[in-house]
Amino acid sequence: MLTQDQIETLARELYHARKQRRQLRHFSKAHPQMTVEDGYAIQRAWVRLEQADGRVIRGRKIGLTSRAMQLSSQIDEPDYAPLMDDMFFDEGGDIPIGRFIAPRIEVELAFVLGRPLQGPGVTLFDVLAATDYVSPALEIIDARIEQFDRETKAPRKVYDTISDFAANAGIVLGGRPVRPDAVDLRWVGAMLFKNGVVEETGLAAGVLNHPAAGVVWLANKIAPHDEQLNAGDVVLAGSFTRPTTAVAGDTLHADYGALGTVSFRFV
Numbered sequence: 001m002l003t004q005d006q007i008e009t010l011a012r013e014l015y016h017a018r019k020q021r022r023q024l025r026h027f028s029k030a031h032p033q034m035t036v037e038d039g040y041a042i043q044r045a046w047v048r049l050e051q052a053d054g055r056v057i058r059g060r061k062i063g064l065t066s067r068a069m070q071l072s073s074q075i076d077e078p079d080y081a082p083l084m085d086d087m088f089f090d091e092g093g094d095i096p097i098g099r100f101i102a103p104r105i106e107v108e109l110a111f112v113l114g115r116p117l118q119g120p121g122v123t124l125f126d127v128l129a130a131t132d133y134v135s136p137a138l139e140i141i142d143a144r145i146e147q148f149d150r151e152t153k154a155p156r157k158v159y160d161t162i163s164d165f166a167a168n169a170g171i172v173l174g175g176r177p178v179r180p181d182a183v184d185l186r187w188v189g190a191m192l193f194k195n196g197v198v199e200e201t202g203l204a205a206g207v208l209n210h211p212a213a214g215v216v217w218l219a220n221k222i223a224p225h226d227e228q229l230n231a232g233d234v235v236l237a238g239s240f241t242r243p244t245t246a247v248a249g250d251t252l253h254a255d256y257g258a259l260g261t262v263s264f265r266f267v
Contacts, residue, residue, distance in 0.1 A: 001037070002034060010027055010042045011042050011046040011163075012049065023101055026149055027145065028159050039159040056084070057084060058234055059234030060080055062215070062235070063166040063167065064161075065208050065214050077217065077221075078208075081165040082165065083234060083236065088171055091263065093265075094264070094267040095172075100170070102245075104142075105139070105252050106138070108236050108240070110136075110137040110234050110235065111180070111211075111212065112134070112177070114130060116130070118219065118228035121220070126219075131179075133178060135173050135174070137171055138171070138254055141243060145163070174260065175259045188204040188256060189203045190254050194250055200242055202241040205240075207239070211237040212237065214235075215229070218235065249265075251263065
């Protein structure tokens with residue numbers, strides 16, 4: 001376990017790394033005693049620094065929802081992080097790539113809550129009943145902590161990813177929002193195009209068998225910290241495609257069939 005001084009110091013490093021668009025070495029290498037709880041403690045300390053600047057939490061993201069990603073990270077559950085208000089970008093617009101270090105794109109569904117969800121004991125039916133609508137979304141992920149160590153090429157640990165806002169950096173909502181009972185959310189599929197070429201395809205059932213299952217997990221996971229999901233929160237339920245890299249000039253376009261499209265361009 002890390003000391004509170006270490007937690008605060010590492011949070012400040014991430015805070016400055018995001019502003020300066022630079023990557024840090026793995027925290028877990030310098031602090032081999034680091035735990036998952038340390039990662040979340042660093043994350044919460046970083047949130048406090050952002051809030052001191054006037055930033056507001058508009059929701060949460062859930063990551064590592066696929067079985068393959070959990071096995072590769074040597075964990076048996078997802079992770080989560082806040083969505084800050086300056087991470088939201090307009091659908092169909094131009095996004096300055098200078099906001100990021102090494103952005104990658106994932107295809108997701110976003111749950112927009114109409115009423116609060118407070119664990120423990122939240123169920124799938126509670127999530128569906130509390131959801132105002134579900135929207136297609138693209139998540140922009142980024143790494144303030146190196147994905148692979150610059151010298152050893154070793155992959156980062158899950159503790160590093162958790163402390164690094166679970167790698168989230170941006171969100172674009174679009175398409176046709178639907179009530180959660182209007183379609184079978186498990187069978188929502190999408191194709192992700194980069195510059196007109198299909199890069200990835202996926203099915204929402206790849207997210208814990210049902211995309212709402214991640215929201216269930218999150219509401220119950222944060223309850224011991226006296227936290228809850230609030231009315232109006234946007235919850236990114238987890239990616240059902242592999243991340244796609246992008247550079248300045250690339251146009252990203254996700255086609256969700258009957259649920260419409262989401263697109264943007266990096267400039």
